[in-house]
Amino acid sequence: MDDIDAIDRRILDLLQRDGRISNADLAAKVNLSASACHRRVRRLEDDGIIRDYVALLDRKRVGRPTMVFVEITLSGQADEVLDAFEKAVRVIPDVLECHLMSGAADYLLKVVASDTEDFARIHRQYLAKLPGVAQMHSSFALRTVFRTTALPV
Structure with missing residues (x-):
């Protein structure tokens, strides 16, 4: 980030808020x-600072209004146990995020479901079969107070 100036930061901020903005408007x-703006955006892409452009969906409108945070404690910390868990959790379609944590739990998963019955299905079909799991605690989000994908730049 050392070679990013104030204009680059403004470009990044604007693109995070509206990835479909035209180059002329940007x-x-x-x-x-x-042309100068296009060169800067291209450099930010080439440098890997801009990683992707995506459409953010309204999870309620696509039938996934239930958000569940799942804390997972593994039976051990050996590389084989961690690798097997991480490989298996990557293929669960309902898991949006998986984070290796410090603290009480080893991993924190962000899972979407259509309702509690759907989460029960996800749990039976996928989560209960994850390798190396010793404990699992699920917390249902009651309401999202604040959410953003924009990083401060």
Whole structure:
């Protein structure tokens, strides 16, 4: 981030909030010519700072309104146990995120479901079969107070 200036930061901020903004509109908002803006965006992409462009879906409108956070404690910390768990959890379609944690749990999963019965299905079909799991605790999100995908730049 050392070679990113204030204009790059503004570009990144704007693109995080509206990834479909045209290059002309983006250039106008950061006071650059369209070609100079395009070069900067291309450099940010080439440097891996801009990783992807995605469409963020409304999970309620696509039938996945239930958000569940699952804390998982493994039976051991050997590389084989961690690797087997991580390989298996990657293929569960309902898991949006998996984080290796410090603290009480080894992993924290972010899971979406259509309702509690659907989560029970996900649990039976996938979560209960994950290798190396000693304990699992699930917490249902009652309401999302705040959510963003934009990183402060």
